[in-house]
Amino acid sequence: METKRMMDDSNFTGYTLLFLIGIFGFFLSKSHLKPLFVPRFRNWSVANIAAASAGAIIVVCVAASSDSVSRVNSTGDATAMAMWVSLLFSFYKFGLHDLLRMSREAAWKIHYAFGIFTILMGMFHAGIVFRRLGNNVFHELLAVFGLVGLILMILGVVPALFVRYDRWKSLHFLSFLGLLFTIYHAVVEAFKRKTPVTITTAILNSTAVLAYLGQKIYTHVATKYAVVQKSEVSVEPRSSHVFLDLSIPGFAFQAGQWGRLRVPSLSSVAHPFTLVPGRDGATVSLCIKVGGKFTSQLAECCQVGKPPAMCLQGPYGCPCQPAKETQRAVFVLGGVGITPALSLATREHTSGRQVDLFWALRSEALLQYAAPFLELCLSSRSCVHLRGKAFGEDRPLPLHARHGSKELRAWLAELGKSYADGVSAASIFVCGPENMVREVKQFLLEDASFTQWSLHVEEFHFLPQIPSRGAPSNHAETKLADKEGDVAVAV
Structure with missing residues (x-):
C-alpha cells in the first residue's frame, strides 16, 4: 500500500510540475528575459531546451519510481505522460502553443522530441512486460493492444528520415492509429487498477485526443475551395516559381501567417506555404518555389492554363511581434524566404518603424513579384542583390536591386x-x-x-533529414525543395 501511494504521489507531482513549467514559460516570455527565447542550437532556444529537458527528467523520474510489479506500472505511466505532452503540442489550431504564444515550428519540435521519447519509454516498458510475461504476452489482449500501438507509432515516425514529404505525411497517420491503440490500453488499465493516477492519465490523454480530433474536424469543415483568380509560372535557368492569386470568400489572415494548400488531384496531403496579401483584388497570394513532385505537377498544370481545383486550410501560426520599444525592423532574407516579409514589412512600416532589408536571390521573376509589396516600405539602406547573370534583357531592376553580391556581415x-x-x-x-x-x-x-537586437528565425524544418546526394548541406531551401516537394519558409 505504501508503494502504491508513493507511485501515485510521484505521478501527480510529475503532472503538476509539467503544468507549472508551462505557466512559468508563459510569464517568462513576457519578461525582460526574452534573450532566453532567441533561437540557438538548431533553432532551439535556451528556454525551450530547458523546459523540454525538465519535462524529460520528470518523466524519467516517474518511470524510475518504485512499484509492486518490477516497474511495469511506473514505466507505463511514464509512457502515457510523455505521450500526453507530445499530444499537447501536435495541434495546428487551438493548441497549447497558441495559449503560450509559441511559434508552430517550436511547438512541433517539442511534439517530435516527446514523440520519440514516448516511443523509447514505450519500448522500455514493453521490454519489462516481455521479461515478466514471456510469450504469454500474446495471450493478453491488453498487452497486444499496447504492443500494436507501439509498433504503429514507430512505423509512423522512422520513415521521416527516408521519404519525401507527401509519403511521410501519409505514413505518419500510422502514429495516430498507434496512439488510439495505446490510449485504449491506458483506459482499460485505468478500469483494472482503479487508482487516481491511472484514471487521471486516461482522462488527460483521452481529452487531448478528442480535442485534437475536434480541431481536425473544424479545419475540414471550415476549409473552403479557392477560385484561382490568376496563375503564373516563371521558368528560369536556376529556379522556377508558381505565383497563385486566390479568391476565397470569408478567408482572412494576419501578416506572417501560413496556410496549407490542398490539391486533391495532385496529392492526398496538404502542403504548407506562406500567406501573402492578394494582388488585384484577390484574397491571398502564394509564391511557390518549384522543386519536388507536388510543386512540379502544380507548375505543369498552371503552365498549360488549367490550374487544378484547390483549397486553402488555415490560417496558422502566431506571427512574430517586435517588442514595443523596438525602433527598427531589419529583415535578412534569402531567395523565396522573402515571402513572410511581403506582409510583415508593410506591417512594420505602417507602425512607424524604419524597415531595412538585405535580400539575396537568383530569380528575377521573384524580384518582380515581390517589388510592389516592398517598394513603399524600404529605407535607403536596404540592399537587394540578384546573383548570377541577368535574365532576359539588361534593364533597371526594381527595389534598386543590383546584379552581383554583397557581404552580409559588412x-x-x-x-x-x-x-x-x-x-x-x-x-x-x-x-x-x-x-x-x-x-x-x-x-x-x-x-x-x-546586445539590444532581438532575433527571430523563420523556418519550417524540424524533422531530422538525410541530405540528398549532391545537395549542399548548408542550404535549407534546396534541401526542402528536393526532399519534400515544396518549400515552406514561414510558420
Whole structure:
C-alpha cells in the first residue's frame, strides 16, 4: 500500500510540475528575459531546451519510481505522460502553443522530441512486460493492444528520415492509429487498477485526443475551395516559381501567417506555404518555389492554363511581434524566404518603424513579384542583390536591386554604425539558407553593440533529414525543395 501511494504521489507531482513549467514559460516570455527565447542550437532556444529537458527528467523520474510489479506500472505511466505532452503540442489550431504564444515550428519540435521519447519509454516498458510475461504476452489482449500501438507509432515516425514529404505525411497517420491503440490500453488499465493516477492519465490523454480530433474536424469543415483568380509560372535557368492569386470568400489572415494548400488531384496531403496579401483584388497570394513532385505537377498544370481545383486550410501560426520599444525592423532574407516579409514589412512600416532589408536571390521573376509589396516600405539602406547573370534583357531592376553580391556581415556592420546614435533597440528577422542564419547569429554574438537586437528565425524544418546526394548541406531551401516537394519558409 505504501508503494502504491508513493507511485501515485510521484505521478501527480510529475503532472503538476509539467503544468507549472508551462505557466512559468508563459510569464517568462513576457519578461525582460526574452534573450532566453532567441533561437540557438538548431533553432532551439535556451528556454525551450530547458523546459523540454525538465519535462524529460520528470518523466524519467516517474518511470524510475518504485512499484509492486518490477516497474511495469511506473514505466507505463511514464509512457502515457510523455505521450500526453507530445499530444499537447501536435495541434495546428487551438493548441497549447497558441495559449503560450509559441511559434508552430517550436511547438512541433517539442511534439517530435516527446514523440520519440514516448516511443523509447514505450519500448522500455514493453521490454519489462516481455521479461515478466514471456510469450504469454500474446495471450493478453491488453498487452497486444499496447504492443500494436507501439509498433504503429514507430512505423509512423522512422520513415521521416527516408521519404519525401507527401509519403511521410501519409505514413505518419500510422502514429495516430498507434496512439488510439495505446490510449485504449491506458483506459482499460485505468478500469483494472482503479487508482487516481491511472484514471487521471486516461482522462488527460483521452481529452487531448478528442480535442485534437475536434480541431481536425473544424479545419475540414471550415476549409473552403479557392477560385484561382490568376496563375503564373516563371521558368528560369536556376529556379522556377508558381505565383497563385486566390479568391476565397470569408478567408482572412494576419501578416506572417501560413496556410496549407490542398490539391486533391495532385496529392492526398496538404502542403504548407506562406500567406501573402492578394494582388488585384484577390484574397491571398502564394509564391511557390518549384522543386519536388507536388510543386512540379502544380507548375505543369498552371503552365498549360488549367490550374487544378484547390483549397486553402488555415490560417496558422502566431506571427512574430517586435517588442514595443523596438525602433527598427531589419529583415535578412534569402531567395523565396522573402515571402513572410511581403506582409510583415508593410506591417512594420505602417507602425512607424524604419524597415531595412538585405535580400539575396537568383530569380528575377521573384524580384518582380515581390517589388510592389516592398517598394513603399524600404529605407535607403536596404540592399537587394540578384546573383548570377541577368535574365532576359539588361534593364533597371526594381527595389534598386543590383546584379552581383554583397557581404552580409559588412552590411550588418554598416547598419549597426548608422544605428549607433539614437537607436537603442531593433529586431532582426531572418528567413533563408542555414549558412545565412548561422552568419547572422555569429555576428550578433560577436559584436557587443548588438546586445539590444532581438532575433527571430523563420523556418519550417524540424524533422531530422538525410541530405540528398549532391545537395549542399548548408542550404535549407534546396534541401526542402528536393526532399519534400515544396518549400515552406514561414510558420
